[in-house]
Amino acid sequence: MLDFLYQNAGGAFAVMLVFQVPFLIVFLYIIYLKAYKNPSPSDTKAATLSQMEWAWLGLVITLFLAFNLLSIKYMPQIATARVEASAAEIQDIDVSAQSWAYQISDRQLQVGRPVRFSVKSVDTVHGFAVYHPDGRMLFTMMLIPGVDTSSIIHTFTEPGTYKVRCLEYCGIAHHAMQDALIVAAKP
Ligand SMILES: [Cu+2]
Incomplete structure (x- = not known):
């Protein structure tokens, strides 16, 4: 169904843009904010920031472990071992x-x-x-x-x-x- 995207250089380039452009937009928006909209130093207290950083770190680790554990049975090697063990035809x-x-x-x-x-x-x-x-x-x-x-x-x-x-x-x-x-x- 998506084959047409990969059969010419223009299609592959368009797919690449779909992944890259959102990052570019967010990047330019942050520069705009800090340069024009709110150029003064941040008024968030350092202590609050470090709490947020710990919460963020915890979230990242939890999501990382959860996705790995939940998806492990879909890994080709794991799936292969399971079929082999079940002695299917x-x-x-x-x-x-x-x-x-x-x-x-x-x-x-x-x-x-x-x-x-x-x-x-x-x-x-x-x-x-x-x-x-x-x-x-x-x-x-x-x-x-x-x-x-x-x-x-x-x-x-x-x-x-x-x-x-x-x-x-x-x-x-x-x-x-x-x-x-x-x-x-x-x-
Ligand atoms: Cu080859």
């Missing part, structure tokens, strides 16, 4: 990456059946990223030649065509290093 797929294409033992997958991707590179550093049909990246792996095959287990929940892309720059045809997986609905 896993479909094994071997993937070999080579400049600038993938060899994939089977591109036909099924909704609801866990897939173990065992992926390696035979020449240089490559990536193996799988995208949902709506453009979201589901996971990515970095493949280093000479390192053992690495594997990840993913269970697809929706049928469709899932794009595969290399996300590690690997030479002149890196952008063309793409493939696709077909996920079929439950029979």
Whole structure:
């Protein structure tokens, strides 16, 4: 769905601006406040400020811990270990990456059946990223030649065509290093 944004330099630049412009606006606004609106020294007492700083620090630490603990089960490695432990019926797929294409033992997958991707590179550093049909990246792996095959287990929940892309720059045809997986609905 968002693919069009990433297929040309203008789109990528626009996405970058969406992230940067709010910071620029806040930055300029603060300069404006201190330069014209309220140039005198702050009248907040130092003691009040330090209380606020402690409260802020506590909030940041609490949010940091909460987000990490709540999201840990969504980490690909943790999710992989959980599926492996539950002894589900896993479909094994071997993937070999080579400049600038993938060899994939089977591109036909099924909704609801866990897939173990065992992926390696035979020449240089490559990536193996799988995208949902709506453009979201589901996971990515970095493949280093000479390192053992690495594997990840993913269970697809929706049928469709899932794009595969290399996300590690690997030479002149890196952008063309793409493939696709077909996920079929439950029979
Ligand atoms: Cu590449």
